[in-house]
Amino acid sequence: MNYEVLKNLSYGMYIIGAKSNKNVGCVVNTVFQITSDPVMIAVSLNKENETTKTILETKKFSVSILNQNTKIDTIGTFGYKTSKECDKYEFVEYEEILDVPVLKDTNGYLICEVVDTKEVGTHIIFICKVVKMDKFSDNEVMTYAYYQNNLKGKSPKNAPTYIKEETKKSVWKCKICGYEVEMDELPSDYRCPICGRPATDFERIEK
Ligand SMILES: Cc1cc2nc3c(=O)[nH]c(=O)nc-3n(C[C@H](O)[C@H](O)[C@H](O)COP(=O)(O)O)c2cc1C
Numbered sequence: 109m110n111y112e113v114l115k116n117l118s119y120g121m122y123i124i125g126a127k128s129n130k131n132v133g134c135v136v137n138t139v140f141q142i143t144s145d146p147v148m149i150a151v152s153l154n155k156e157n158e159t160t161k162t163i164l165e166t167k168k169f170s171v172s173i174l175n176q177n178t179k180i181d182t183i184g185t186f187g188y189k190t191s192k193e194c195d196k197y198e199f200v201e202y203e204e205i206l207d208v209p210v211l212k213d214t215n216g217y218l219i220c221e222v223v224d225t226k227e228v229g230t231h232i233i234f235i236c237k238v239v240k241m242d243k244f245s246d247n248e249v250m251t252y253a254y255y256q257n258n259l260k261g262k263s264p265k266n267a268p269t270y271i272k273e274e275t276k277k278s279v280w281k282c283k284i285c286g287y288e289v290e291m292d293e294l295p296s297d298y299r300c301p302i303c304g305r306p307a308t309d310f311e312r313i314e315k
Contacts (some may be wrong), residue, residue, distance in 0.1 A: 111137035111271050114287035119269070121178070123186050125170040125209040126162040128304040131197045134159040134211060135187030137252045138268055140169065147238040149220060158191040161231060167222040169236075170210040174237055175247035180259055182211075184301035188264055189286075206240055216243040222298045231268055261297050262289065288313075 119137040126132050138152040149171070153160040163169050174183075178256045185196050201212040209218040222235035252269070255261040280294045281287070285303040289310075298307040 132191035
């Protein structure tokens with residue numbers, strides 16, 4: 109099994125938003141359109157995510173479509189922290205549309221109602237009808253490749269595209285928030301996906 113070939117699959121970058129007693133949300137790269145009439149989409153969500161638990165309860169969520177202006181610390185907050193422990197919406201501008209949070213400064217949104225689910229091991233595939241959608245801007249969308257190649261971003265364990273690394277490279281640790289990244293050399297323009305600090309705030313550590 110050559111896991112490297114999986115890197116040739118293409119994806120976009122999105123933030124899923126949902127609400128029960130509080131607003132929750134997470135980064136995903138697994139949204140895709142299934143049909144056009146009616147507009148149906150699917151998304152794969154990890155069972156451990158607080159966002160998944162909320163959607164199983166409310167059957168409703170938003171998809172905010174990220175563009176290249178999306179701040180790396182927004183991806184850090186929504187992709188590496190859990191809504192169980194913090195209010196992620198404290199850090200971003202958003203509005204509520206049909207009672208679910210939608211991020212401003214994105215290319216637009218879809219509001220989705222769950223019509224079916226399929227459990228697949230660690231994840232649940234949600235099959236959904238889009239009940240409202242609109243466009244905010246025509247900026248260049250953020251693809252998963254852009255996130256990986258330009259922002260040097262990785263995927264955490266809960267992401268479907270997570271690849272377990274067999275051979276350890278050098279580990280760099282952010283001295284400010286403790287975030288760790290495995291890389292031979294840290295590019296000089298690297299920024300911490302959690303707290304946004306520059307490469308100069310990282311130190312190489314032994315693992
Ligand atoms: C680039 C990227 C892609 C991700 N894709 C997915 C995904 O498709 N499905 C998923 O369940 N989690 C995905 N994640 C992980 C969740 O965003 C992450 O586990 C988050 O902390 C869950 O937050 P929550 O507990 O508040 O729901 C991704 C994270 C990143 C950074």
